[in-house]
Amino acid sequence: MQAKLRDLLITNILAIVLGIVASGLMLLFLGKNPVSAYSVLITSVVRDSYTFADIFVKATPLMFTALAFAFTYKANLYNIGAQGQFYIGAVIAAASSLWLQNILPGGLVLMITLLLTMVGGGLWGAFIGFVKARYNSNEFLVSMMSTYVALAIMNYLLRTFLIETKAEYPQTDALAASVWLPRIIPGTRLHIGFVLAVLACVGVWVLLYKTPLGYRIRAVGYNAGAAEMSGINAKKLYILAFFISGALAGAAGFTEVNGVQHMLVQGFNPDLGAAGIGIAILANGNPIGIIFAAILFGALKVGGTIMGQMSGIPSSIIELMQGFVMVFVILSYFVRTWLENNREKRKLQKAVAK
Amino acid sequence: MINLLSRTIMMGTPLLFGALAEVIAERTGMMVTAIEGIFLMGAWAGFVGGYLSGSLIVGFLSAMLAGLLVAGLYGWICIYLKQHQVVTGVAINLLVAGLCSFLYRVIFGVPITPLTVSPLATIPIPLLSEIPLLGPILFNQTILTYIIYFLAPLSYFMLYKTSMGLTIRSAGENPEAVDVAGINVLTVRFLTVLLAGVMGGVAGAFYSIGFLGMFTTNIIGGRGWIAFAICFLGNWNPKGAVIGTLAFGFAEAIAIYMQSIGNSALFPNELFIALPYIMTIVLTISRKSFNVPAKLGVPYLKEN
Numbered sequence: 001m002q003a004k005l006r007d008l009l010i011t012n013i014l015a016i017v018l019g020i021v022a023s024g025l026m027l028l029f030l031g032k033n034p035v036s037a038y039s040v041l042i043t044s045v046v047r048d049s050y051t052f053a054d055i056f057v058k059a060t061p062l063m064f065t066a067l068a069f070a071f072t073y074k075a076n077l078y079n080i081g082a083q084g085q086f087y088i089g090a091v092i093a094a095a096s097s098l099w100l101q102n103i104l105p106g107g108l109v110l111m112i113t114l115l116l117t118m119v120g121g122g123l124w125g126a127f128i129g130f131v132k133a134r135y136n137s138n139e140f141l142v143s144m145m146s147t148y149v150a151l152a153i154m155n156y157l158l159r160t161f162l163i164e165t166k167a168e169y170p171q172t173d174a175l176a177a178s179v180w181l182p183r184i185i186p187g188t189r190l191h192i193g194f195v196l197a198v199l200a201c202v203g204v205w206v207l208l209y210k211t212p213l214g215y216r217i218r219a220v221g222y223n224a225g226a227a228e229m230s231g232i233n234a235k236k237l238y239i240l241a242f243f244i245s246g247a248l249a250g251a252a253g254f255t256e257v258n259g260v261q262h263m264l265v266q267g268f269n270p271d272l273g274a275a276g277i278g279i280a281i282l283a284n285g286n287p288i289g290i291i292f293a294a295i296l297f298g299a300l301k302v303g304g305t306i307m308g309q310m311s312g313i314p315s316s317i318i319e320l321m322q323g324f325v326m327v328f329v330i331l332s333y334f335v336r337t338w339l340e341n342n343r344e345k346r347k348l349q350k351a352v353a354k
Numbered sequence: 355m356i357n358l359l360s361r362t363i364m365m366g367t368p369l370l371f372g373a374l375a376e377v378i379a380e381r382t383g384m385m386v387t388a389i390e391g392i393f394l395m396g397a398w399a400g401f402v403g404g405y406l407s408g409s410l411i412v413g414f415l416s417a418m419l420a421g422l423l424v425a426g427l428y429g430w431i432c433i434y435l436k437q438h439q440v441v442t443g444v445a446i447n448l449l450v451a452g453l454c455s456f457l458y459r460v461i462f463g464v465p466i467t468p469l470t471v472s473p474l475a476t477i478p479i480p481l482l483s484e485i486p487l488l489g490p491i492l493f494n495q496t497i498l499t500y501i502i503y504f505l506a507p508l509s510y511f512m513l514y515k516t517s518m519g520l521t522i523r524s525a526g527e528n529p530e531a532v533d534v535a536g537i538n539v540l541t542v543r544f545l546t547v548l549l550a551g552v553m554g555g556v557a558g559a560f561y562s563i564g565f566l567g568m569f570t571t572n573i574i575g576g577r578g579w580i581a582f583a584i585c586f587l588g589n590w591n592p593k594g595a596v597i598g599t600l601a602f603g604f605a606e607a608i609a610i611y612m613q614s615i616g617n618s619a620l621f622p623n624e625l626f627i628a629l630p631y632i633m634t635i636v637l638t639i640s641r642k643s644f645n646v647p648a649k650l651g652v653p654y655l656k657e658n
Binding site: 029030080131135137138140141142144145146148151152153155156159160271275277281314316317319321323324326329333334337 | 427431435436437438440441442444445446447448449450451452453455456457459460571575576579582583586622624625627628631632634635638639640
């Protein structure tokens with residue numbers, strides 16, 4: 001167990017370093033010196049508290065979408081539609097905040113909005129679980145397609161009902177300051193949503209590993225047939241798992257709209273879903289690991305944005321870094337299995353030699 | 355109407371390239387979840403090759419090579435390193451998205467006006483294109499469509515009437531048997547994935563240099579996934595893939611047509627943009643019996 005954990009840490013850190021080095025090598029194509037680019041990057045990230053806190057701001061929605069993928073993954077289901085559930089959550093967050101902000105006190109609006117976004121994202125997700133349970137549809141396909149439908153719904157609403165009063169750009173009016181998520185550290189953008197996200201990670205961990213429901217979900221994921229035999233209703237769990245997964249992704253919409261953007265803009269954060277999957281893989285599906293992996297991806301995002309503002313480095317360097325890190329993390333899975341097998345072999349040889 | 359149906363065939367062409375590629379690979383047990391990335395890389399390489407050389411043939415060749423490389427990476431990780439197909443695909447798609455926009459910037463900088471090439475011209479086939487109704491629909495298309503007319507029956511014949519097809523199908527149903535027959539399962543799988551990469555590369559290049567004449571980072575916009583879906587809905591059979599492609603090509607042709615005549619209150623554009631995706635969901639739900647390859651998505655581990 002100890003050796004396993006050591007392998008996990010070492011291979012993952014190696015994967016991250018290799019991913020960053022690989023994207024650094026790409027900078028050579030632009031005629032930039034990667035070493036100086038990265039050192040400027042690191043110094044500017046820690047230069048002021050605003051930028052540093054932004055890492056955690058960026059990590060917040062990523063934790064939610066990573067949890068969304070990891071949660072269904074435990075039931076051996078693939079929810080790759082977290083992006084769509086996030087958009088649905090974001091639309092609901094904007095609509096509910098704009099509608100209620102002049103009627104109710106801010107704190108109450110925030111609570112209602114969080115609840116609505118989670119229910120909305122959850123129902124959007126539960127639909128995937130439902131067609132999986134009822135019609136045995138491929139959840140991978142349906143969740144992927146539902147993202148594009150959610151995007152179309154968001155674009156439609158932003159063009160019609162939710163469009164700003166000036167009706168110039170496809171975006172909503174700005175939310176009143178009363179329904180903004182409170183800042184934790186003054187002078188930065190870090191809002192209370194970050195705490196919510198960390199709590200969600202801990203909560204999901206407790207749910208998965210310390211409750212009967214979590215046990216059933218993992219049992220279905222491990223062997224659906226055997227779980228059915230022992231009296232677990234797998235179909236019900238498919239729907240429930242997808243509801244929870246969708247609700248988590250929907251909550252990311254809430255923290256982004258009420259915490260960061262304070263409005264809904266067309267096509268914002270288009271890579272949350274994919275990055276969330278990367279984070280879940282990096283953390284090996286562990287909700288506590290997701291906290292750290294999300295902070296790392298947040299740092300990549302902030303760093304990439306700063307690089308983008310630097311002379312002539314395109315901001316697509318962010319996607320590049322995330323992509324490289326993900327691919328190397330997958331390779332590290334292979335290395336870990338290989339190390340593990342070797343260790344077992346040596347153990348066997350030792351036992352035989354005796 | 356003729357225009358619409360002709361568009362259907364045209365927009366269906368790349369989808370069928372992708373779907374057939376996916377059918378052949380999935381029959382060996384390999385879901386090519388990197389298909390979206392393969393399409394995108396194909397679109398990118400097709401444009402870059404075509405723009406820099408001034409020749410669309412070079413463009414398509416580079417697209418094939420690019421698709422091959424992406425598929426090679428995917429196949430290596432999933433087949434030889436036995437990693438998870440869905441997860442690997444998602445990672446590669448993200449990496450490719452980053453690579454394409456980054457390298458586009460490296461090569462072209464930030465052009466003030468979008469760079470364009472003149473896309474593939476349609477070639478009316480003498481005599482055949484004169485047939486009333488069918489002629490303009492089927493025989494006034496680009497060269498890629500004519501190629502797919504041959505590829506679709508060919509892939510059916512290959513899968514069901516040749517020993518190679520039997521090997522491919524067995525690799526996805528009963529890989530042990532293939533192994534016992536002295537054929538390397540991993541090689542069979544890897545080769546079909548590479549083939550899928552080549553075909554997917556061509557499909558991607560259709561969007562950039564076969565149709566639009568330019569490259570944008572969101573040019574594919576889920577079309578790779580639609581090809582993936584067509585393979586599922588077509589029951590892993592080239593015949594089914596053709597029918598599925600026609601349906602999706604039609605949906606896309608309608609979407610383009612409706613956007614060209616502008617918005618109406620009852621049927622907003624977004625509905626038509628979402629139509630292919632909604633269709634996939636509805637069809638996935640309504641299909642009752644699936645003939646899923648038994649070992650789809652399962653890495654082959656040789657017992658020793």
